[in-house]
Amino acid sequence: MPEMGTSLTPEQITERLSKQFGDELSVHLPPGKSAAQVAIVSRESLEDTLSFLQSEAGLEFDFLVDVTAVDYLHFDEPSIQERFAAVYQLYSTIHNHRFTLKTPVPEDDAWVPSAVELWGSALWAERETHDMYGIRFKGNPDMRRLLMPEDFPGFPLRKDYPLRGRGERDAFPQYLDSGPISGGAGKEGGGE
Amino acid sequence: MGLEKLLGDNIITTSVNSVAKWARKNALWPMPFGTACCAIEMMATLSGRFDMARFGAEVIRFSPRQADLMIVSGRISIKMMPVLLKIYEQMPEPKWVISMGACASSGGVFDTYTLVQGVDQFLPVHCYIPGCPPRPESLLDALMKIQEIIDEEDSDEEAGEKRENPGIETEEETEESVSAEQGAAEPSGS
Amino acid sequence: MSEERKAPGLPAEAAEQSPPEALGPELLRKGLAADPDYRGEHPEPRFFITDEAEDDFGGKTMTLNLGPQHPATHGTLRVVLKVRGEKIVAADTEIGFLHTGFEKLSEHMSYQQWVTVTDRMNYMSAMNNNVGYAIACEELLGVEVPRRAQVIRVILSEFSRLADHIVCNGLAGMDVGAFSLMFWAFERREKVYDLMEAVTGTRLTTSYTRIGGVFRDVPTDFDSMVKDLVTEFRRFLKEMRSMTIGNRIFEDRMRGVGIISSADAVNWGLTGPILRASGIAYDVRKARPYSGYERYDFEVPTQDGGDSYSRFVQRLEECDQSLDIISQAIEDLPEGPVLSEDKKISLPEKDEVHQNIESLIHHFKQIMFGHGILPERGREVYSCTESPNGELGFYMVSDGEMNSYKTRVRPPSIFHFAVLPKLIEGLMISDAVAVLATLNVIAGELDR
Numbered sequence: 025m026p027e028m029g030t031s032l033t034p035e036q037i038t039e040r041l042s043k044q045f046g047d048e049l050s051v052h053l054p055p056g057k058s059a060a061q062v063a064i065v066s067r068e069s070l071e072d073t074l075s076f077l078q079s080e081a082g083l084e085f086d087f088l089v090d091v092t093a094v095d096y097l098h099f100d101e102p103s104i105q106e107r108f109a110a111v112y113q114l115y116s117t118i119h120n121h122r123f124t125l126k127t128p129v130p131e132d133d134a135w136v137p138s139a140v141e142l143w144g145s146a147l148w149a150e151r152e153t154h155d156m157y158g159i160r161f162k163g164n165p166d167m168r169r170l171l172m173p174e175d176f177p178g179f180p181l182r183k184d185y186p187l188r189g190r191g192e193r194d195a196f197p198q199y200l201d202s203g204p205i206s207g208g209a210g211k212e213g214g215g216e
Numbered sequence: 217m218g219l220e221k222l223l224g225d226n227i228i229t230t231s232v233n234s235v236a237k238w239a240r241k242n243a244l245w246p247m248p249f250g251t252a253c254c255a256i257e258m259m260a261t262l263s264g265r266f267d268m269a270r271f272g273a274e275v276i277r278f279s280p281r282q283a284d285l286m287i288v289s290g291r292i293s294i295k296m297m298p299v300l301l302k303i304y305e306q307m308p309e310p311k312w313v314i315s316m317g318a319c320a321s322s323g324g325v326f327d328t329y330t331l332v333q334g335v336d337q338f339l340p341v342h343c344y345i346p347g348c349p350p351r352p353e354s355l356l357d358a359l360m361k362i363q364e365i366i367d368e369e370d371s372d373e374e375a376g377e378k379r380e381n382p383g384i385e386t387e388e389e390t391e392e393s394v395s396a397e398q399g400a401a402e403p404s405g406s
Numbered sequence: 407m408s409e410e411r412k413a414p415g416l417p418a419e420a421a422e423q424s425p426p427e428a429l430g431p432e433l434l435r436k437g438l439a440a441d442p443d444y445r446g447e448h449p450e451p452r453f454f455i456t457d458e459a460e461d462d463f464g465g466k467t468m469t470l471n472l473g474p475q476h477p478a479t480h481g482t483l484r485v486v487l488k489v490r491g492e493k494i495v496a497a498d499t500e501i502g503f504l505h506t507g508f509e510k511l512s513e514h515m516s517y518q519q520w521v522t523v524t525d526r527m528n529y530m531s532a533m534n535n536n537v538g539y540a541i542a543c544e545e546l547l548g549v550e551v552p553r554r555a556q557v558i559r560v561i562l563s564e565f566s567r568l569a570d571h572i573v574c575n576g577l578a579g580m581d582v583g584a585f586s587l588m589f590w591a592f593e594r595r596e597k598v599y600d601l602m603e604a605v606t607g608t609r610l611t612t613s614y615t616r617i618g619g620v621f622r623d624v625p626t627d628f629d630s631m632v633k634d635l636v637t638e639f640r641r642f643l644k645e646m647r648s649m650t651i652g653n654r655i656f657e658d659r660m661r662g663v664g665i666i667s668s669a670d671a672v673n674w675g676l677t678g679p680i681l682r683a684s685g686i687a688y689d690v691r692k693a694r695p696y697s698g699y700e701r702y703d704f705e706v707p708t709q710d711g712g713d714s715y716s717r718f719v720q721r722l723e724e725c726d727q728s729l730d731i732i733s734q735a736i737e738d739l740p741e742g743p744v745l746s747e748d749k750k751i752s753l754p755e756k757d758e759v760h761q762n763i764e765s766l767i768h769h770f771k772q773i774m775f776g777h778g779i780l781p782e783r784g785r786e787v788y789s790c791t792e793s794p795n796g797e798l799g800f801y802m803v804s805d806g807e808m809n810s811y812k813t814r815v816r817p818p819s820i821f822h823f824a825v826l827p828k829l830i831e832g833l834m835i836s837d838a839v840a841v842l843a844t845l846n847v848i849a850g851e852l853d854r
Contacts, residue, residue, distance in 0.1 A: 145675025171502035189329025253529035328507035
C-alpha cells in the first residue's frame with residue numbers, strides 16, 4: 025500500500041543521486057512548465073545507479089515500468105551526445121514516486137548492461153528495445169527478436185528505416201509444401 | 217415433365233447440382249481467422265443479437281479441415297501470413313474466403329513495413345467487406361453474397377474456375393468486359 | 407550494431423528452398439539466443455526446447471503448439487508446450503503476429519491523427535486508450551481540459567472498462583466450460599455499444615477524444631441512458647456472481663491455478679487487476695489521479711490468492727467500483743464546452759470555418775502539413791492511465807514538429823504475457839488455458 029507522505033519529487037531524487045554518484049551523473053530538465061528532471065548516466069555507471077535506486081531506503085524503486093530507447097539521429101538534443109539513449113522508467117509502489125533515467129548509447133558499439141538481475145520486467149522490455157533499435161543488452165538471457173520475424177533484416181524504429189519498409193512485406197518466405205500460393209486477383213512480390 | 221407425373225405429388229425432381237448448392241449455401245461452416253478488432257465484431261455477429269446461426273453458419277470450426285468459409289478478420293502481418301496460407305491450404309474444397317475489414321482487404325490505415333496490404337495478394341477472396349470495423353450487418357450481408365455466389369456456380373468445373381478468378385460474374389458480362397478492353401468504340405456502361 | 411542484410415528474395419526464390427517441416431519447432435531449434443555476456447546468474451532459469459527433446463517421441467515428452475490460430479488463445483499468441491502426458495514440463499512463447507508498427511506510424515502522423523490508431527491497440531476498451539493518449543498529449547502541450555469533457559471521459563472510460571472486464575470474465579468462463587457466460591457478456595457489451603454509438607458514432611473504435619477535450623457533446627438523453635445501463639449492469643453482475651462464485655466446478659478449475667505472489671508481481675512489472683489480485687493496492691487512478699478522478703469516492707479492492715480465481719473475482723469487484731464511479735460522475739456533469747477554448751489545438755466548428763476568416767486560419771494552421779499542433783522542442787513526458795488491463799503508459803518525445811518524434815506505448819499486456827511460461831510450468835494443459843484467459847492478454851496491445 026503506497027504511503028502518500030513519503031513520495032519524493034524528481035528534484036529530490038536527483039539530489040540524492042548526485043550525492044552518491046557525483047560526477048558520473050548529469051541532470052537534464054526538459055523544457056516546458058511542470059517538466060520533471062531526468063537523470064543521465066553513462067553506461068559504465070548504469071548498473072550501480074539502478075541498484076542504488078532499487079535498494080536505497082527512501083527511494084526503493086521496486087517497479088521497473090518500462091525500458092525503451094530514443095534514436096536522436098534527426099534531433100539534436102544537447103544533453104545526449106550519442107545517437108541512441110536507453111530510457112528507464114521507474115516507480116516505487118512503497119513511496120509512490122516516479123523517475124526517468126537515460127543512458128547515451130553510441131551507434132557503433134551499441135550495448136548497455138542489462139537490468140534483468142534487478143527487475144524481471146526488464147526481460148521483455150529490453151528484448152523489444154533490441155528488436156526495434158538494435159541495442160544489445162549485455163547479460164540478458166533472452167535476446168531473440170520479440171515482434172519482428174527472426175530473420176527480419178533491419179531495426180524498424182530507427183530513424184533511417186523507412187515507414188513502408190524495404191520490400192519485406194511483399195517478399196517474405198511463405199512456408200508451404202506446395203510452394204507459394206497463386207491465384208485470385210493477387211500480385212506476387214510486386215510493389216505496393 | 218413426364219417423370220414427375222409418374223412419381224406423384226410427394227417427390228420433387230431436381231438436379232444434383234442444385235441440391236448440392238442448396239446444401240452448401242445454407243450450411244456454411246465458417247472458420248473465423250480473427251486477429252484484431254474485426255474479430256470482436258465477428259464474435260458479436262456470432263452472439264445473440266446479430267445471430268449468424270439463422271443463416272446456417274452456426275457451427276464455427278476452428279479446425280480448417282472441418283470448415284468451408286474462412287473469414288479473415290483483422291490485420292495480417294508478415295509473420296502471420298504463412299500461418300494464414302497454411303490454414304487456407306488445409307481447408308478442403310469447396311471453400312470461400314471473406315476478407316472482413318479494411319486491413320484484410322487492403323492494409324487499411326496501416327501502410328507500414330510489416331503489414332500485408334490486402335490478403336488478396338496471396339489468397340483468392342470472394343467477398344470484401346469495407347469498414348473499420350464493419351458492422352455485424354455488413355458481415356451478414358457478405359455471408360448472403362457468398363450464398364449468392366454459390367448459387368451462381370453452374371457446375372463444379374466452372375465453380376473451380378470461378379474460384380480462381382472470383383471477379384467473373386456471368387458470361388455476358390465477360391464478353392462486355394472483353395470488348396471494352398479491346399478498345400471498342402462505344403464506352404461501356406460501368 | 408547495423409546489420410543491414412538484404413531482404414529475403416522474391417517468392418520464386420523462396421519456392422526453390424526446401425520449406426521447413428512446421429512453423430513450430432523450426433523456430434525454437436535455433437536455440438537459446440542469449441547475449442554472449444550472459445553470466446547465467448538469472449534467478450529464474452529459462453527453458454528453451456532444444457534438439458534432443460524434439461526426437462524424444464518414443465517415451466516421455468511431446469512438443470505441442472498452441473499456435474497463433476487457436477480457439478483458446480485470445481488473439482494471435484503462440485505458446486509452445488513441452489508436455490509429459492497432460493502435464494506441462496516447459497513452455498515458451500512467441501508474439502509479434504499482429505505487429506503493425508503503430509509507434510513508427512506516430513512519427514509520420516500528426517498528433518491529432520494518431521488518436522484513431524490508439525483505438526486499435528486494446529480494442530476491447532478503445533475509450534481508455536483514447537483517453538490515455540489524449541492525456542499524454544495534453545501533458546506534452548500543457549493544455550487544460552474543460553470539466554465537462556473530463557467527466558464525459560470518465561464516464562465513457564468506466565463503461566469501456568466494464569465492457570472489457572465482463573468480456574474477459576465471460577471468455578474465461580467459456581474457456582473452462584461455462585459457455586453461457588460468454589454469450590451473456592457479449593449481450594451486455596452490445597448495450598455498451600449502443601451507448602457508445604449514441605455518443606461517439608461508432609461501436610468499437612471510438613476515436614472520441616481530441617487533444618483538449620472530446621470530439622462532440624453527448625446526446626440529450628445521455629443521463630437516462632447511463633442510469634438505465636448502470637441498473638442493468640448491477641443486475642448482470644449479480645447474475646455473473648451467482649453463476650460462478652460458489653460453483654464447485656468453476657472453483658475447482660480456477661482456484662490454485664497460476665498463482666503469482668505479490669513480490670513476483672511487482673518484480674515482473676504486472677499491473678492492473680492481476681497486481682491487485684496478488685495483494686498490492688496500486689491503481690493509477692488513486693496514485694496519480696487524472697481527469698478528475700480525485701473527486702470521486704471509490705475503493706481499490708485487492709484479493710489475497712493471486713490465482714486465477716482471485717483475478718476473476720477481482721475483475722467483478724472492479725466492475726462494482728466502476729459502477730459507483732459512473733453513478734457519481736453522472737450527477738457531477740457540469741454545463742460547459744467539451745473542447746478546450748485554445749484555438750491553437752482544438753479545431754473550430756465546421757460552419758465557423760466556412761463563414762469566419764479567423765476560424766479558417768485556425769483550421770488551416772492545425773491541419774496543413776508544416777503547421778499543426780506544435781509542442782515545445784525537446785519536451786518529453788511519460789504519462790500513464792489505468793486501462794482495464796493495467797498501467798497504460800505513453801512516453802512521448804517532441805522535436806517541435808507536427809509529428810511526434812517518438813511515441814512509446816507501454817502496454818500492460820506485454821509484461822503479463824512475459825510471465826506466462828513461468829506460470830504454467832507444472833500445470834495441465836487445460837489449466838494453462840484458464841491462466842491465459844484470466845491474464846487478459848490483448849494481442850493488439852501486446853504487438854502494436
